[in-house]
Amino acid sequence: MQISEIINNFKKTRQQLANDFAETNDADKYLLEHSRAADEAVREILKLKELSSRISVVAIGGFGREQLFPYSDLDLLFLLPDDVLDSELNSVGAVIGELWSLGLTVGYSVRKLDECIEQARLDITAQTAMLESRLIAGDSELFKRYTSELEKSLDFKSFYRAKFIEQEHRHLKYHESSYTLEPNIKESPGGLRDLNILIWVLRAAKFGATFDEVHRSGLITRRECDLLEMVRVNLYRLRIHMHLLTSRHEDRLVFEIQEPLAKKLGLSGVPGRRASEILMQRFYVNAKTTGQLNSIILQAVKERFVTDSGPPLDLIDGFTVRGEVLDIASDNAFEESRTRILQAFMIQERHPEIARKSSRLYRALFGAHMLMDESWSEDPKNLQAFLKIIQGRRGVWHALNEMNHWGVLGRLLPDFKKIVGQMQHDLFHAYTVDQHTLLAIRYLRNFTHSENAHELPMCTELMVSLKDNWRLVLALLYHDIGKGRGGDHSKIGAEIVRDLCRRLNLKSDDAEYIEFMVREHLTMSQVAQKQDISDPEVVEAFARKVGNLDRLVGLYLITVCDIRATSHKIWNAWKAQLLQDLFLSTAKILKGRKMTRGMLVARRRQDALALCKFSAQDTERINAFWDNFDVAYFMKHSVRNIVWHAKTLLPHLESEHSFVAARPLRGLEHAHEILVFTKDRPELFAQIVSALQRTNLSVLEARIHTGKDGRVVDSFIVTDDESDPTFGATLKEFEVKLARLIDSGEKLQPPVQGRLSRQSRQFPITPSVTLRPDASERIYLLSVVATDRLGLLASVATVFVRFKLNLLTARIATLGERVEDIFLIESPRLQDPAFCGELETAILEVLEV
Numbered sequence: 080m081q082i083s084e085i086i087n088n089f090k091k092t093r094q095q096l097a098n099d100f101a102e103t104n105d106a107d108k109y110l111l112e113h114s115r116a117a118d119e120a121v122r123e124i125l126k127l128k129e130l131s132s133r134i135s136v137v138a139i140g141g142f143g144r145e146q147l148f149p150y151s152d153l154d155l156l157f158l159l160p161d162d163v164l165d166s167e168l169n170s171v172g173a174v175i176g177e178l179w180s181l182g183l184t185v186g187y188s189v190r191k192l193d194e195c196i197e198q199a200r201l202d203i204t205a206q207t208a209m210l211e212s213r214l215i216a217g218d219s220e221l222f223k224r225y226t227s228e229l230e231k232s233l234d235f236k237s238f239y240r241a242k243f244i245e246q247e248h249r250h251l252k253y254h255e256s257s258y259t260l261e262p263n264i265k266e267s268p269g270g271l272r273d274l275n276i277l278i279w280v281l282r283a284a285k286f287g288a289t290f291d292e293v294h295r296s297g298l299i300t301r302r303e304c305d306l307l308e309m310v311r312v313n314l315y316r317l318r319i320h321m322h323l324l325t326s327r328h329e330d331r332l333v334f335e336i337q338e339p340l341a342k343k344l345g346l347s348g349v350p351g352r353r354a355s356e357i358l359m360q361r362f363y364v365n366a367k368t369t370g371q372l373n374s375i376i377l378q379a380v381k382e383r384f385v386t387d388s389g390p391p392l393d394l395i396d397g398f399t400v401r402g403e404v405l406d407i408a409s410d411n412a413f414e415e416s417r418t419r420i421l422q423a424f425m426i427q428e429r430h431p432e433i434a435r436k437s438s439r440l441y442r443a444l445f446g447a448h449m450l451m452d453e454s455w456s457e458d459p460k461n462l463q464a465f466l467k468i469i470q471g472r473r474g475v476w477h478a479l480n481e482m483n484h485w486g487v488l489g490r491l492l493p494d495f496k497k498i499v500g501q502m503q504h505d506l507f508h509a510y511t512v513d514q515h516t517l518l519a520i521r522y523l524r525n526f527t528h529s530e531n532a533h534e535l536p537m538c539t540e541l542m543v544s545l546k547d548n549w550r551l552v553l554a555l556l557y558h559d560i561g562k563g564r565g566g567d568h569s570k571i572g573a574e575i576v577r578d579l580c581r582r583l584n585l586k587s588d589d590a591e592y593i594e595f596m597v598r599e600h601l602t603m604s605q606v607a608q609k610q611d612i613s614d615p616e617v618v619e620a621f622a623r624k625v626g627n628l629d630r631l632v633g634l635y636l637i638t639v640c641d642i643r644a645t646s647h648k649i650w651n652a653w654k655a656q657l658l659q660d661l662f663l664s665t666a667k668i669l670k671g672r673k674m675t676r677g678m679l680v681a682r683r684r685q686d687a688l689a690l691c692k693f694s695a696q697d698t699e700r701i702n703a704f705w706d707n708f709d710v711a712y713f714m715k716h717s718v719r720n721i722v723w724h725a726k727t728l729l730p731h732l733e734s735e736h737s738f739v740a741a742r743p744l745r746g747l748e749h750a751h752e753i754l755v756f757t758k759d760r761p762e763l764f765a766q767i768v769s770a771l772q773r774t775n776l777s778v779l780e781a782r783i784h785t786g787k788d789g790r791v792v793d794s795f796i797v798t799d800d801e802s803d804p805t806f807g808a809t810l811k812e813f814e815v816k817l818a819r820l821i822d823s824g825e826k827l828q829p830p831v832q833g834r835l836s837r838q839s840r841q842f843p844i845t846p847s848v849t850l851r852p853d854a855s856e857r858i859y860l861l862s863v864v865a866t867d868r869l870g871l872l873a874s875v876a877t878v879f880v881r882f883k884l885n886l887l888t889a890r891i892a893t894l895g896e897r898v899e900d901i902f903l904i905e906s907p908r909l910q911d912p913a914f915c916g917e918l919e920t921a922i923l924e925v926l927e928v
Contacts, residue, residue: 080123086180089120097149097323101343106315114138114145117153118215120181125216128174131167133160135217135225140186143211146315149322150329153178154186154208158225160218161191184328192225196232203241203916206233207279236384238283243377244848244919246276248912251851257366258514260359260502264318265330269366271314273373274307284380298379300442303372310369317362320344332362356502363500363511370484371445379438385845398426403844405430406437413443417450421464421491424482428474432897434847434864444485451490457582465491466583469556470549476521479556483517494560494575501563509646512559519555519644523636529714530860530890530901534853536710537659538639540680541632543714550589551633553579554596555640573598596633599624603638607657612664621661622668631669635662647856680713687721693729701725704732707786711888715782716794724792728756737821739814744796750779751810755793755821759785762827764793764886765876769830770820771797772873774813781872781891795891827880830873844897846926848919852909858887859909861902865926871898874925879904882918 093116100109118138125136135158141147142154155178157171171189178185188205190198199206209229214222250268253259257269265271278288287293290311294304320343321329324336332340334355341354348354391399397412397419398405405427413419423440427433436444455461468478482488489496498512508515525531526542542548557579561571576597580590602624610617625631638658643650684705688698704725713721723742731738737757744750755767764783771778780796846865853860863875872891879886879902887903908914 080127082124082127082177082180085120085123085127086182089116089181092116093149100319100323104316106312106319109319110146110148110315113149114142114147117142117147117181117183121153121155121178122216124174124177128170128177130170130174130217131164132216133218133221134158134163134167134171135219135222136215137222137225138213138215140208140211143208143213145213148318148328150183150327151322152186152328153181153183155188155215156195156209156212157187157189158195158217158221159189159191160221161193163191192221192228195225196228199229199232203238203245206238207242210279210282233283235283239280239380239384240923241916241920242276242280244916246273247849248915248919252912257370258363258500258511259509260511261331261333261509262362262366263331264314264321264362267366269368269370269373271318273369274311274314277307277373277376280377280380284384286380298383299376303375306368307372310365310372313361313365314369317344332359359502360500367484367486371441375438375441375445378435378441382438394426394430395422398422400430400433401437403432403434404437405433405435405440407440407443410439410443413447413450417455418458418460418464420444420447420451420455420487421461421468424478424487425464425468425471428468428471428478431473431899434845444487448486448490451487456491456493461491462583469552473527475549475552476517476524479520480517483513492579494579495556497564498560498562503562510644512562515644516556516559519558519637519640520552522640522643523551523555526636529711530888530903531853532711532714533709533858533887533903534855535639535655538636539714540710542636545629545632545636547589548633550593551596551637554593554600554633555637557593558597558600558637558641560597569598569601592630592633595630596637599634600637600641603634603658603661604642607661608654612657612661618661618664619668622665625665625669628666628669631662631665680710683713683718683721686718687725690718690722691725693725697729700732701729704728707788707790708784708792712784712792715784715890720794724754724794727754728792731756737818739818739821741810741814743810750796750798751776753795753797753817755791755795755817757791757818757821759789759791761883761885762880763791763821764889765827765873765880766821766825767793767795767817768876769828769873770817771795772830772870773828775799775869777867777869778872778891781889783886783889785887827877830870830877846923848922848926850909850915850919856910858903858905859915861904861922863898863900863902863922863926865898867898871926872900875900875922878918878921878925882906882908882914882921884909884918 093113096109096113096116100106121136130136135156137143137156137158138145138154139156140154141151147153157174159167159171168189175185175187178187188198195209199209206229210233212222212226212229249266249272253263253267257267259267263270281293281298282288286296286298290299290304290307293299294301299307317340318330320340321332321336324340324343329336337355337358338353341358344358346354346357348357391401391406393408394400394405397408397416399408400406405423407413407419407423409415423436423444427436468482469475471478479488482491483499489499495513498516501512503510503512503515510518523542525534526538527548529539532539545551554576557572557576559568559572560575561568564571573594577590577594580593585593603621606612606617606621612618622631625634635658639655642654684702688701691698691701693701716724727740728738737755739756740754741751744752753771757763768778768781776797776799778795778797782794784792786792844864844866847863849860849862851860852858865871884904884906887905889903890901891898909918
């Protein structure tokens with residue numbers, strides 16, 4: 080058979096399969112027959128080019144599991160014998176050249192067996208693809224050896240962790256939402272890749288290769304199995320249609336194909352709703368179900384392989400905690416008391432040491448929708464529980480986001496349910512109404528954390544200084560609640576939130592404040608962008624509408640968050656400057672004086688100078704020094720600390736040498752504060768913490784601040800070895816020794832590996848690493864949670880050096896046996912998800928030593 084005949088036969092078969100699929104919508108049949116048609120075409124090409132039978136030709140990835148979508152890659156592995164001949168390699172090249180004639184993208188690798196195993200060890204993506212291997216032609220014995228060696232080389236715990244990290248980074252890339260207006264049905268959260276993760280993990284854990292097999296193993300219920308099959312088939316069918324409709328490998332549900340795709344699926348529009356909107360809402364429901372099942376099953380798998388951390392401890396009525404996992408005391412805990420549904424979220428918000436929920440609790444939430452009826456949503460106890468969640472000091476966004484993920488928010492707030500999955504047909508919004516709302520709340524809550532102060536320092540200052548800033552959370556939750564109802568959604572939303580405030584029994588002042596925010600949430604943006612804010616009359620009119628400074632601060636904050644949450648492309652420096660200029664001009668009118676960018680900073684600087692009592696010349700020097708540092712420095716240090724820094728560093732401000740000062744910490748025995756002033760360099764942080772650990776000092780807290788001139792002010796709270804009473808008496812010697820070490824340029828020594836305490840060994844904390852970009856997507860926040868031990872911080876710091884990361888600032892917190900560290904880092908390579916995965920894995924490795 081000639082190559083032209085092979086190609087024509089394959090194309091005819093593909094067309095017939097497409098025609099049949101258009102009639103039947105049978106996705107599984109299409110994928111299987113398409114894969115087999117590709118198998119046949121590949122075999123014919125192998126014969127034509129006389130490929131040696133000593134070479135195993137292996138289908139891998141989706142092609143390996145016989146799920147070849149219309150324009151997916153034809154992924155092949157040419158498995159070579161150890162004594163492969165040059166002539167055999169030449170024929171492999173000829174085969175690959177002809178395979179492209181089939182009209183599909185050819186993904187291929189040519190390796191010997193040992194090379195395959197080594198590649199699997201180094202590259203989790205390659206390992207995953209090879210786990211789905213199927214022999215098409217060639218040496219079957221070589222293929223058997225290959226599959227056997229692959230299975231032997233698989234370490235399940237490492238595989239699970241790598242896939243979990245991979246999924247987290249993929250979700251971050253898509254901003255942790257499947258509710259974008261043009262979602263990627265393969266890569267977005269709740270898409271095909273989330274199903275693939277389950278299949279790969281379950282297969283690697285030997286629970287089964289199909290969901291039905293997994294059900295028979297006892298890991299999942301019959302209902303979960305049926306739902307998994309349903310969402311799988313829905314996604315497969317949708318993706319086949321998308322490929323055929325666009326005649327290319329297209330996994331994005333872009334606007335252009337939504338309407339014709341809806342028609343292909345037999346959907347028709349109704350008054351007020353396009354067919355495409357019906358299609359998208361069905362996709363969002365499918366994605367949410369996929370995400371929920373993904374959470375349940377991955378947690379269930381983890382529980383099978385994680386060592387029991389001891390007996391469960393009763394937390395409150397109906398709930399227990401085992402280690403860092405929240406659980407319900409019985410399967411019917413929610414049936415016994417429906418108020419526990421909201422308590423599940425409130426507990427985790429109030430107890431940050433509880434990292435996750437159990438699979439049983441997830442399953443209870445998954446099945447609780449019938450319990451959340453109208454009487455439940457009107458119950459005053461539930462409304463007050465919701466208010467307490469809104470008023471929380473930390474974890475507010477996480478609680479609301481998870482409540483929406485499990486469908487609780489829409490059941491509790493029927494008005495919110497109406498905007499879940501609601502499309503926004505404009506040129507600005509990138510998300511559905513509910514996801515835009517939650518993202519705005521996330522940005523707002525970020526202003527309460529000092530580690531985010533570098534993003535928008537003025538917003539952080541204002542949020543921290545604003546009394547009862549929880550009111551803005553409720554205002555943002557309802558700011559777009561009136562969309563889709565016709566008319567001015569701001570006015571409609573104000574009426575709806577007024578009723579909610581009444582149901583929550585809020586004070587009249589708070590209710591009026593929240594209602595104003597919802598009604599006027601677009602006003603500041605419109606004035607700043609559409610009117611001449613250099614005209615005093617424009618500003619005065621805006622000031623009259625706002626009325627007071629408290630409202631101005633709230634309106635400014637929700638406006639910034641609303642715009643930022645619209646789309647990552649919408650917010651820019653120009654809009655930021657317009658809003659800031661309007662805010663400052665209006666504040667000047669409302670307060671009778673200009674409100675500067677550094678409200679909190681100015682107060683602390685003024686108070687510190689009053690206590691320092693410097694001369695005019697020294698005041699000028701210290702002010703110039705302070706001008707080097709941003710708001711985070713002044714937020715993280717008390718006035719008393721700032722005074723100590725100023726008095727201590729003043730004589731050394733012009734010195735070329737490093738300077739170290741130390742003092743006992745009042746009120747804490749064996750504790751000291753160490754201040755380091757030096758020039759920044761790549762290994763500085765690692766060098767300092769390594770020196771501290773070698774002096775048997777345990778770091779309780781570290782505050783890292785890099786000035787604009789490249790000099791750093793680092794302060795460390797440390798405790799010494801209680802068995803050595805001499806350290807406190809030799810502080811001066813330590814200061815000189817550490818300063819000389821920093822200036823010496825001495826090569827960084829390996830960190831000391833300390834032992835876990837007895838308590839830590841009995842009740843271990845599962846190490847976790849979270850890496851996410853800030854709004855600029857240039858600076859990354861790295862969060863580390865682990866059991867404390869000597870040398871842990873130094874070990875993490877050496878990873879920073881190895882990966883050539885620039886550490887901007889750090890918050891080191893040691894809470895008993897638990898460390899919770901946050902680092903602000905930057906590197907061009909952090910834009911690469913693979914690099915991020917490698918970094919997380921490297922840090923996890925040092926955390927687990």
